[in-house]
Amino acid sequence: MDVTASALSPRRKTRQISVGSVKVGGDAPISVQSMTTTKTADVEGTLAQIYALAANGADIVRCTCNDRGAAEGLAQIVPRSPVPIVADIHFHVEMALAALEAGVHGLRLNPGNLRKPEEIKLVASEARDRGVPIRIGVNAGSLHPDIYERFGGATPEALVESARIELAYFEEVGFSDVKISVKASSVATMIAAYRLASATFDRPLHLGVTEAGPLPGGLLKGTAGIATLLAEGIGDTLRYSLTADPVEEAKAGRQLLEVLGLRERKGLDLIACPSCGRAEVDVIKVANEAQAALEALNLPIQVAVMGCVVNGPGEARHADLGIAAGKKRGHLFIQGQIIRVVPEDEMVEALVEEAKKIVAEGVAVRLAARDVSAEAEAEADRALLLDDRGADANRANERIAQIRRRTEG
Ligand code: SF4
Numbered sequence: 001m002d003v004t005a006s007a008l009s010p011r012r013k014t015r016q017i018s019v020g021s022v023k024v025g026g027d028a029p030i031s032v033q034s035m036t037t038t039k040t041a042d043v044e045g046t047l048a049q050i051y052a053l054a055a056n057g058a059d060i061v062r063c064t065c066n067d068r069g070a071a072e073g074l075a076q077i078v079p080r081s082p083v084p085i086v087a088d089i090h091f092h093v094e095m096a097l098a099a100l101e102a103g104v105h106g107l108r109l110n111p112g113n114l115r116k117p118e119e120i121k122l123v124a125s126e127a128r129d130r131g132v133p134i135r136i137g138v139n140a141g142s143l144h145p146d147i148y149e150r151f152g153g154a155t156p157e158a159l160v161e162s163a164r165i166e167l168a169y170f171e172e173v174g175f176s177d178v179k180i181s182v183k184a185s186s187v188a189t190m191i192a193a194y195r196l197a198s199a200t201f202d203r204p205l206h207l208g209v210t211e212a213g214p215l216p217g218g219l220l221k222g223t224a225g226i227a228t229l230l231a232e233g234i235g236d237t238l239r240y241s242l243t244a245d246p247v248e249e250a251k252a253g254r255q256l257l258e259v260l261g262l263r264e265r266k267g268l269d270l271i272a273c274p275s276c277g278r279a280e281v282d283v284i285k286v287a288n289e290a291q292a293a294l295e296a297l298n299l300p301i302q303v304a305v306m307g308c309v310v311n312g313p314g315e316a317r318h319a320d321l322g323i324a325a326g327k328k329r330g331h332l333f334i335q336g337q338i339i340r341v342v343p344e345d346e347m348v349e350a351l352v353e354e355a356k357k358i359v360a361e362g363v364a365v366r367l368a369a370r371d372v373s374a375e376a377e378a379e380a381d382r383a384l385l386l387d388d389r390g391a392d393a394n395r396a397n398e399r400i401a402q403i404r405r406r407t408e409g
Contacts, residue, residue: 020084025204041069057254279307318380326381
């Protein structure tokens with residue numbers, strides 16, 4: 001039984017908005033976002049990155065709109081983009097207006113950097129008239145100085161207060177197409193801020209740990225913050241902020257939602273044992289080779305790579321397909337049942353071939369087509385390995401004999 005999704009708290013209800021064709025909040029699937037690192041004025045380069053992000057799981061992509069060239073770039077990028085485009089605005093109201101003119105599907109405003117109430121209300125009025133949503137993107141590192149002083153720092157309460165003030169300006173001009181983020185680079189601060197935001201607002205929340213850094217630490221920090229909140233039912237859209245190719249952000253976001261059971265699996269889920277002294281092959285090498293080959297095919301399948309046949313097929317019996325190493329041979333199995341035994345150097349190839357067949361023909365057909373003698377061969381390998389190592393894995397009998405000789409002598 002899959003208990004993944006039911007192990008999480010029920011999702012908190014938020015108002016739904018639309019960022020172009022992507023709905024955010026309410027009962028809409030939690031969406032994945034990322035941000036381009038190209039100059040937005042470089043239309044072809046930016047579009048190439050947007051396509052790569054979309055192919056790797058991004059539902060919405062943000063581009064900076066920091067100067068006139070960027071705004072002109074957006075006017076060409078938006079109609080050719082496969083996913084909705086959000087313009088990131090910091091200091092200049094003109095850039096927000098130019099991005100709206102360029103036809104973007106959403107804006108992100110940083111209340112710490114665009115501070116004049118008249119300008120904020122002007123942008124909100126323009127967005128209202130065009131039906132374009134805005135994210136109030138509060139960031140602990142660029143909090144409004146007045147709020148920073150009032151709260152004695154970028155506390156969770158200060159971050160939420162910043163969002164509340166901005167939201168009040170929007171509401172003054174009758175604009176309510178809003179989502180909110182209260183990011184911090186401290187995971188603890190970010191978690192507390194989002195919990196408070198969730199209790200304060202009924203608006204969709206965009207989750208993220210800002211400036212999380214390079215891999216693997218950045219991934220860990222992002223996951224610690226985002227996954228904790230998702231497990232509590234908080235969050236409607238998310239972005240990993242990694243100092244890496246943004247494709248890694250899109251992949252991480254998508255994978256996190258898939259492993260939590262919050263989005264359907266679209267691609268490969270490769271599981272592998274951590275390896276141990278029993279392993280009959282270099283598990284890391286085989287797993288990496290299998291991952292590279294299977295990822296290229298983008299098959300929606302769970303595949304296991306296990307280092308030995310003693311525990312492998314049983315421990316990975318929930319996988320659609322797997323391979324476990326025996327004595328110079330690989331045991332290919334489907335849902336724990338051995339279907340074929342292959343030479344060790346053909347393990348990855350056999351795995352890829354079978355993965356394609358399972359996706360094309362289905363598990364039942366592939367199980368029916370299994371080599372009926374494979375189970376007996378596998379059993380013989382298992383027995384051999386147990387004899388070799390399992391029965392006297394630590395050479396206990398030999399040691400006992402040595403001890404006896406010494407003590408008797
Ligand atoms: S499957 Fe075998 S090799 Fe891998 S960790 Fe388990 S016992 Fe060790």
